[in-house]
Amino acid sequence: MSTAVTTPASPTPHGPEWWRTAVIYQIYPRSFADGNGDGLGDLAGIASRLDDLSYLGVDAIWLSPFFVSPQRDAGYDVANYRDVDPRFGTLADMDALIAAAHDRGIRVIADIVPNHTSSDHVWFQAALASAPGSPERARYLFKDGKGPDGSQPPTDWLSVFGGPAWSRVTEADGTPGQWYLHLFDESQPDLNWDNQEVVDEFDSVLRFWLDRGIDGFRVDVAHGMVKDPAYPDYQPKHDPEIGGGGIYLDCPYFGQTGVHRIWRHWRTVIDEYPGDRILTAESWVHPMTELANYTRPDEYHQAFNFPFMFAGWDAAKLRTSIDESLKEFGAVGAPSTWVLSNHDVVRHTSRFGLRDSGPQGSGIGPRDPQPDEALGLARARGAALMMLALPGSVFVYQGEELGLPEATQIPADARQDPTWFRTGGEKYGRDGCRVPIPWQAGAPAYGFSPTGAAWLPQPEGWDAYARSAQEGVEGSTLELYRAAMAARTAHGTSTADLTWIEGLPAGVLGFTVADLAVYVNTSDTPAPIDDPGDVVLASQDFDGTLAGNATVWIQR
Ligand code: GLC
Numbered sequence: 001m002s003t004a005v006t007t008p009a010s011p012t013p014h015g016p017e018w019w020r021t022a023v024i025y026q027i028y029p030r031s032f033a034d035g036n037g038d039g040l041g042d043l044a045g046i047a048s049r050l051d052d053l054s055y056l057g058v059d060a061i062w063l064s065p066f067f068v069s070p071q072r073d074a075g076y077d078v079a080n081y082r083d084v085d086p087r088f089g090t091l092a093d094m095d096a097l098i099a100a101a102h103d104r105g106i107r108v109i110a111d112i113v114p115n116h117t118s119s120d121h122v123w124f125q126a127a128l129a130s131a132p133g134s135p136e137r138a139r140y141l142f143k144d145g146k147g148p149d150g151s152q153p154p155t156d157w158l159s160v161f162g163g164p165a166w167s168r169v170t171e172a173d174g175t176p177g178q179w180y181l182h183l184f185d186e187s188q189p190d191l192n193w194d195n196q197e198v199v200d201e202f203d204s205v206l207r208f209w210l211d212r213g214i215d216g217f218r219v220d221v222a223h224g225m226v227k228d229p230a231y232p233d234y235q236p237k238h239d240p241e242i243g244g245g246g247i248y249l250d251c252p253y254f255g256q257t258g259v260h261r262i263w264r265h266w267r268t269v270i271d272e273y274p275g276d277r278i279l280t281a282e283s284w285v286h287p288m289t290e291l292a293n294y295t296r297p298d299e300y301h302q303a304f305n306f307p308f309m310f311a312g313w314d315a316a317k318l319r320t321s322i323d324e325s326l327k328e329f330g331a332v333g334a335p336s337t338w339v340l341s342n343h344d345v346v347r348h349t350s351r352f353g354l355r356d357s358g359p360q361g362s363g364i365g366p367r368d369p370q371p372d373e374a375l376g377l378a379r380a381r382g383a384a385l386m387m388l389a390l391p392g393s394v395f396v397y398q399g400e401e402l403g404l405p406e407a408t409q410i411p412a413d414a415r416q417d418p419t420w421f422r423t424g425g426e427k428y429g430r431d432g433c434r435v436p437i438p439w440q441a442g443a444p445a446y447g448f449s450p451t452g453a454a455w456l457p458q459p460e461g462w463d464a465y466a467r468s469a470q471e472g473v474e475g476s477t478l479e480l481y482r483a484a485m486a487a488r489t490a491h492g493t494s495t496a497d498l499t500w501i502e503g504l505p506a507g508v509l510g511f512t513v514a515d516l517a518v519y520v521n522t523s524d525t526p527a528p529i530d531d532p533g534d535v536v537l538a539s540q541d542f543d544g545t546l547a548g549n550a551t552v553w554i555q556r
Contacts, residue, residue: 019216019278019301019393020335021494022059023485024109026397028343029066029088030074030455031436034445039453041436043089047097049439050104052467056401056478057485060107062218062280064343066094067113070120072187073418074343074434076220077118081205098213107215109280114202115221116188124189128169132178139198140189141181141227142169153179156233157253160184161429162422165253183224183253185418193225193262206269216270216278216301219263222294223283226259228252255285263299278302280337288328295334302393305337309345313352313379313549315509315522319500322390326498329392336392340383341400347433350406352379363419363428364408377403378549381477381539382520385551386509388484389493389518396481399437402465403477406432407458414457431456438466483537487553491516491536508546517554524548 027046035044043066053061065075066088075085084094101108117124123139130136132144145168146152153166160183167186171177181190191198206217234252249255263279270277281294281303294303311321325336340348346364353376354369364371380403387394410431412420417429436454440447441463445454463469470476488494492514501510507523516536521527527546533554535542540550 016276017301018059018107018276021393021489022107023057023388023394023396023488024060024062024280025053025056025058026062026064026342026395028064028398028434031434031448032398033439034436034449034453037449037451037453038087039445039449039451039455040087041448042087043084043093043097045449047093047100050100050106053106054104055471056482058106058396060109060215061101062109062395063111065111065113065220069118070187072118073185074416076113077116077120077185077188078113079118079120079122081112082208095212102213108213109216109218109278110209110214111220112202112205112209112217113220114191114193115224116182116184116190119187119189127180127189129172131172135197137178139192139195141192142178143181143231145179149176150178151176154181155231156235157181157183158236159186159422161417161419162427181227183221185422187418190227191225199262199265202266203269206266210270210273210277214277215275216280218280218282219266219300220282222263222281222300222303223255223259223285224253225262226256228256249290255283255290260293260296260299263294267298267300280304288324292328292332292334295329296332300334302335302337304339304342304395306339309339309341309348313383313522315507315520318386318520318522319509322498326391336390337395338387338390338392339395339397340380340387341397341433342395343397343434344430345433347397347400347404347406348383349373349376349380349400349403350408350432352376352383353405363417363430363432364406365428365432366409368408368428370408371405373405375549376405377477378540378547379522381480382522382549382551384477384481385484385537385539385553386518386520388481388488389511389513389516389553391494391496391498391513393494397433399465401478401481402437402467402470404437404462404465407435407456408432409459410435410457416456435459438462439468441466441469480537480539484553487537512556515556517556518551519546519554520551521546521548529554 030041032041033045033049034041066084067078068080068083068085069075069077084091098108126136127140143154144150157165159165166179168179169177182188232252278301281300283294283303285291294300308321311317329336350371353371415431417431419427419429435456436448438446444452446466470478496514499512504510505527508527509520511518519529529546531554536553536555538552540547542552
């Protein structure tokens with residue numbers, strides 16, 4: 001074996017900037033822990049589990065939206081940005097949660113949704129009640145329809161969730177009227193970010209939460225705020241290599257360069273506050289150079305690395321993705337991030353359990369080939385151990401530390417994702433990765449709620465995944481994550497340079513990082529590893545031969 005090709009970590013790795021190396025744990029509030037027993041997770045539930053997160057060793061939690069919302073897109077449809085939805089708790093609960101997290105050294109990131117509001121928002125209700133051309137309508141993207149009677153939508157754009165991206169309103173006098181744009185559900189009207197009132201309102205919302213001690217924002221659809229003013233027709237192209245969210249540069253409503261102006265402004269707002277607060281972009285753009293542009297020094301601190309998420313369990317693609325990530329983020333002085341799962345994609349344990357490249361936002365349901373659970377779990381553990389060795393910052397989606405698979409058998413009448421409804425059941429959508437997580441084996445709702453209620457049905461057979469079945473159990477997935485999170489800090493991998501080890505068998509990746517050598521076997525064939533060092537961590541037993549679908553860390 002020879003070593004070659006060193007990719008430098010980001011240029012200023014050793015500063016006080018916690019976000020360059022942080023493990024950020026995503027909490028999907030409705031599915032994390034239910035304090036009041038109504039079947040929907042809540043802030044009290046989260047507060048009751050903070051010690052469990054300390055045990056795991058996370059640096060920060062990112063909370064998916066908890067604001068007042070009719071919940072037509074699980075809270076990504078916000079009706080009031082300055083209050084907590086009563087289903088989740090109160091502002092006082094949120095203040096207490098922030099304080100309790102800070103007491104434990106855990107930072108709290110909120111999820112802000114600026115591309116659209118809920119149709120229940122007072123602004124949209126006012127727009128509906130006002131005339132075309134009014135200031136109330138100018139906060140959103142209202143347009144006249146095409147055709148002599150305006151009965152055709154202004155463009156052929158499609159909603160991300162399926163169906164048209166425009167809906168027609170009925171004017172106050174009862175006649176069919178203008179159309180408004182909604183890149184997502186019709187209950188999520190897009191805001192007009194050319195309108196200064198919109199800009200000012202969000203400055204105020206950011207400050208509202210920053211004043212309460214929030215440590216930063218994950219910004220929803222950060223690539224969507226600006227639309228091509230010519231409003232050309234456009235049909236999205238699908239490229240399996242890019243994955244579900246790949247956005248082409250010619251898209252007139254995603255990835256427009258004008259969005260960067262907004263983010264530069266937001267950065268000035270964040271920078272008014274002490275304490276190293278951050279902005280994290282959910283920007284589904286490609287190629288990697290475009291994504292890295294969101295993390296230039298005067299914009300976002302971090303962006304989700306979706307190309308890495310979609311590299312799959314494939315040695316060549318992973319290596320390319322890791323190289324490009326370190327190079328492009330490094331080129332703008334940002335840390336790379338690493339992410340395998342979130343609330344919008346099939347859990348990676350199940351993606352990796354499919355031999356063919358798996359579906360993403362379409363979900364896996366009863367009609368589909370079912371993942372191989374054991375294979376998926378082996379690969380997921382291997383992937384996690386690889387990810388946690390990489391330089392930069394890592395996102396962990398609640399439940400992945402338990403090795404939790406996708407729930408693939410949710411009955412049709414229990415489904416909630418707008419994707420399911422807007423495609424007439426053709427696409428299952430994202431419910432399968434959003435099922436309440438298991439805490440206690442043998443308990444009602446696996447300990448998610450005290451009453452056994454759960455807003456989405458939990459599959460049978462999750463006892464083995466429950467936290468109680470894994471905590472303190474050597475070799476469990478929970479303990480693997482915990483050990484790897486502690487070891488990445490102890491060994492300093494997250495600020496180190498990565499150097500590839502060449503000459504390994506087909507399907508095996510190897511790299512050195514800090515004082516570790518990391519070997520990842522993406523093939524099914526066991527691979528002899530000629531490395532005399534001691535084993536630090538292994539996703540499967542290691543005795544000089546690396547099992548198929550496994551990762552090992554060896555002391556150099
Ligand atoms: C983001 C969120 C997703 C939501 C969509 C619309 O992609 O992650 O859950 O449905 O934006 O807000």
